[in-house]
Amino acid sequence: MRVQFLWWEGCPSHPEAWQRLHDVLAGLDVHAEVERIEIKTDDDAERWRFPGSPTILIDGQDIAPQAEPVYRLTCRLYFREDGRPSPLPSEATIRRAVQQALARCQDQV
């Protein structure tokens, strides 16, 4: 499983998101190396298809895909399971994406 953590220093949510990602991986007993990628410019944002900080990709797929993403340096808006807005992906969102990736790996075996 390939995990990439894309972040922009202008948004303060990345340390908590980074910790949350690692907590979920540990909780699922997944030993994946997480590639940490800093997005510094609008060009970086376009190249990495970065809709805001933080963005987590698992096997190249966004854990919370957006219908019409705009790629730029900004904080990213997520929604919790109860519908409340948040600057962080919820643990449930991260866990679901990891479990789906694990299932895809199983299918390929």
Added chain:
Amino acid sequence: MLEIGQKGPGFALPGVDGQTYDLEHLLTAHRAVVVIFSCNHCPYVRAWEGRMMQLQDDYRAQGVALVAINANDAVRYPDDNFDAMKARAREMNFNFPYLRDDSQDTARQYGATHTPHGFLLDSSGTLRYRGAIDDNYDDPDAVQHHYLRDALDSVLAGETPTHQTSGAVGCTIKWVG
């Protein structure tokens, strides 16, 4: 940055309701004015927005006015332009004026750095509190320090707020250039 005890710089800014809001008039008509630099796109603002509305509801009868000012660069962040602000205010049914600071002069004069970033002025226009709304953007039920509410209670009681400043948490203001 505007310091505690200094006078809040005046402004006259257009609101999404078609009116122009002048700080001097707001101060004349209210016992305290809360100025919150805000915007449309920031998830921290979205997380605190409901609490901003609740605060205005809870303190209106005590003579408190809350105004939100969006100074973000609307070219690079078109979801913060005036039309988008009008749409957001309609969607949320904002109970406070939502103002556009196109020149970004007001944000600079106050030294606002983030959205949301709150400034509490007493009836003389003196800054009495500056910083975050409270200490937990993610969970209203887990708030330990209601900074802005506590400061309002103090000011309305004629006392000095226990916390006069706190660190603003949120998105950086998107400056032009």
